[in-house]
Amino acid sequence: MKSLLRTDLKLPVYSLSEQAVTIEFGREIDRNLLELITVFDKFLIQNPFPGFVTSVPAYTTLSVFFDPARVIQSDELPGRDCFEKVSGYLSQLYKKRESATFAPGSTVAIPVCYDPELGPDIVEVAKIHNISVDTLIRLHSDAEYIVHMIGFMPGFAYLGGMNDLLTTPRKSIPRNAVPAGAVGIAGRQTGIYPLQTPGGWQIIGQTPVKLFDVNRAQPSLLKAGDRVIFRPVSRLEFNQLTGEE
């Protein structure tokens, strides 16, 4: 199967469950693919079919959840069963995607304090790469990251765009509790823990910002397609911002 970026054949859709199908847009992690998925997701949400429930974008896929009893009753969707009705609708919608208006994702600046008290592994990680802590902070905060998807736990963003020089293996012994807001590195990934949880990432800093808050209309601070910048802040500023949150 080739990427749809290059061909325009029938949309590759598979059944995830009786209540969901997954569109497979490609086979490799890629920023253009992310843009295509983000645009199509928005387009679908603006143009839902009868029985549409929700959609879940991921690296190379968009999964579409629905209510089978409502889909099967819908005469406007052609097909013998729910899978045919939903995948047929999605294929038709995909052909019309040119009319989708594309609003780029937001750019979110996230303050991060790289103080070793909040980033207990930062000195060790700098040592592993034979660089100074200041260089590590610069490499980590100079990049513009992109949110490929949210998953693993509420509000957890899979970020692309970390400098390869910062690739660091996970800790050999995971911590029993990593605080909410901890900024870490694991392999080629960097990310922020939205909730306190056990974890094996190398923790290099902490943000005072809440990545997940049920009291917000959109509880997850980030969404697929957003761009993220880490803004280094002092311990003093971190404490002030923590008070405001």
Next chain:
Amino acid sequence: MKIRILKPGLLSTIQDMGRRHFLSQGVPLSGAMDSLSARIANKAVGNDDDQAVIEFTYADAAFKAETDLLIAYAGDGMRLQAGAQILPPERPVFVPAGNVIQLIHNSGGVHTYLAVAGGWDIPVILGSRSTCLTASFGGFKGRALQAEDILSSNGQPGDMSAGIFGRLKNDHVNFAKWSINRQRLLPPNRKLIRIIPGREAGWFNDQSIADFLSAPYQLSRNSNRMGFHLAGPEIIRIKKVELISTAVTPGTIQVTGNGRMILLMADCQTTGGYPRIAQVALVDLPLCGQLKPGDTIYFKEISRREAERLDLQAEADLSRLTTALKSIFL
């Protein structure tokens, strides 16, 4: 209507049909592990299926009726008693204020669902009353129930509930002679779980697929609302590429790096990166919700279309049931 929890039992949480609209933000679906029993308990007191219920895990729990109650329960693993009097399941039961109800262990199964006329008064958070244990929100204060917690019903029960209440109200425990026959809504073989091949089913060798569809698999100890670890013949991969994380859903069976299977359940993560050997047919997921560590199950393959037909059939049966109840009590 109001109850006071005297003994919470192992894990008692508020659940409904789940939080369906925030999956893209990583929020687990949650909801009743055995959704069929939860719906039956709700229907029996005249509620909509999606009202909040209490999900009890194993028995050894107790609560007190602080006011007159109209309740119903359904599920497996326990029966409810007021003193020596057994309260029958799957039907509305009137309990006068002051009674203590105990949940007594009786047979296989894990979860029992307690519905109250009007539904439990629990705030809707992100579109659901279910407890999100991962992020400590929803349900009753974002946590499992504890001794001395007080739960109330919604002030205005519907006309159906009022109709049932009117017929059963008495000065002693009283219950309907009719019941919703849950057995008739369940498949005959409760240890045979029907599956549809998963997207990555072709990533495993033939022997592994043959084992998967014939050998017994046992639930391991580290099984919970997030998922069940299954012990049995190893599932061996022939395709070694890494799966790029994508959406998963309750009923997805993943194969981990060491060849073990995990059956994802109600509180599972929204995305996963393990190859998926199969998806449990939706109609058999409530059966899985009653499994406990040590239970042995078998898997049987059915087609996607058959699974969809079974699900729509089950939904049609349940909605006929609602229509029948309405014709009696409205």
